[in-house]
Amino acid sequence: MEKTRENYLAWVRDAHAMEEQAVTMMTGMIGRLENYPTLRERLQQHVAETEQQADALKSILEGHETENSMLKDTIGMAMAKGQALSGLFVSDEIIKGLMASYTFEHMEIAAYRVLIKTAQKLGETEAERVFVKSLAQEQAMADFLADQLEPTTGAFIAREEADLTAKR
Amino acid sequence: MEKTRENYLAWVRDAHAMEEQAVTMMTGMIGRLENYPTLRERLQQHVAETEQQADALKSILEGHETENSMLKDTIGMAMAKGQALSGLFVSDEIIKGLMASYTFEHMEIAAYRVLIKTAQKLGETEAERVFVKSLAQEQAMADFLADQLEPTTGAFIAREEADLTAKR
Numbered sequence: 286m287e288k289t290r291e292n293y294l295a296w297v298r299d300a301h302a303m304e305e306q307a308v309t310m311m312t313g314m315i316g317r318l319e320n321y322p323t324l325r326e327r328l329q330q331h332v333a334e335t336e337q338q339a340d341a342l343k344s345i346l347e348g349h350e351t352e353n354s355m356l357k358d359t360i361g362m363a364m365a366k367g368q369a370l371s372g373l374f375v376s377d378e379i380i381k382g383l384m385a386s387y388t389f390e391h392m393e394i395a396a397y398r399v400l401i402k403t404a405q406k407l408g409e410t411e412a413e414r415v416f417v418k419s420l421a422q423e424q425a426m427a428d429f430l431a432d433q434l435e436p437t438t439g440a441f442i443a444r445e446e447a448d449l450t451a452k453r
Numbered sequence: 454m455e456k457t458r459e460n461y462l463a464w465v466r467d468a469h470a471m472e473e474q475a476v477t478m479m480t481g482m483i484g485r486l487e488n489y490p491t492l493r494e495r496l497q498q499h500v501a502e503t504e505q506q507a508d509a510l511k512s513i514l515e516g517h518e519t520e521n522s523m524l525k526d527t528i529g530m531a532m533a534k535g536q537a538l539s540g541l542f543v544s545d546e547i548i549k550g551l552m553a554s555y556t557f558e559h560m561e562i563a564a565y566r567v568l569i570k571t572a573q574k575l576g577e578t579e580a581e582r583v584f585v586k587s588l589a590q591e592q593a594m595a596d597f598l599a600d601q602l603e604p605t606t607g608a609f610i611a612r613e614e615a616d617l618t619a620k621r
Binding site (some may be wrong): 289 | 454456457460463464544545548551552553555556557558559560563564566567569570571574602603606607610613614
């Protein structure tokens with residue numbers, strides 16, 4: 286299972302980069318949000334969870350004593366950068382931010398499901414336990430964001446039509 | 454509802470760009486896939502659906518006689534490009550491609566849910582009907598891809614360990 290172990294460690298590294306980018310993206314969004322307190326509060330809570338997830342991934346990597354290789358430029362990074370940039374310009378920032386967060390959560394869900402399956406094949410039971418916990422947190426966050434799509438769109442439209450700041 | 458109508462048209466344009474990028478991404482993936490026939494077949498079916506979705510969005514735009522403005526560089530484009538590029542290099546292409554497709558489907562789901570809510574507010578009932586149909590197709594594709602995550606990871610690992618081409 287040498288090749289699988291190699292892939293596994295690469296995927297754990299990718300997941301770590303992804304979680305760090307998630308923190309960057311969410312922190313940027315929280316800093317700009319003004320009029321959507323429910324979303325802001327839940328994002329703050331999830332940043333704390335995400336930092337713990339990133340730490341857990343780092344511990345797993347350190348446990349395998351891999352060299353500190355440069356992290357790949359994942360799709361997640363492109364997304365996080367895109368979102369960070371777009372926040373500066375777009376008039377529908379909250380909608381784009383919500384869509385990007387919802388999308389990003391599903392990348393994280395996919396990553397943990399791949400990691401769980403691989404950890405099972407390798408008998409990495411302790412790591413599997415960590416991934417299962419993180420997956421549950423990502424799923425809960427994805428469900429929350431899913432529930433926000435329609436009400437936030439409605440609130441955005443109502444604020445716009447009332448000439449209130451809608452984008453943040 | 455003038456501002457809302459403006460946002461609405463911008464979002465329909467974004468969705469059109471997103472669907473075109475989805476076609477690019479899936480076509481690239483289909484062209485490279487060799488050993489995962491179930492996934493390949495379902496992707497081919499979804500490319501046909503996606504082309505119809507893009508056409509439907511174009512018709513809606515044309516119905517509003519908007520000028521042919523340059524489409525925004527959405528996060529979707531960055532993802533599609535990232536995925537198209539990554540396919541040339543990565544040894545775990547099928548896993549990354551599956552994760553990216555699953556993620557992309559959720560961006561599309563979010564986009565259609567925002568569009569449905571907005572079309573309802575604007576009384577655009579015919580467009581709403583189109584979006585509801587596309588949303589159902591995206592959800593079905595997302596469910597299919599979700600079900601593929603563990604078996605494809607398992608198949609990838611098995612092929613790698615048997616020294617068979619695993620990445621495509």
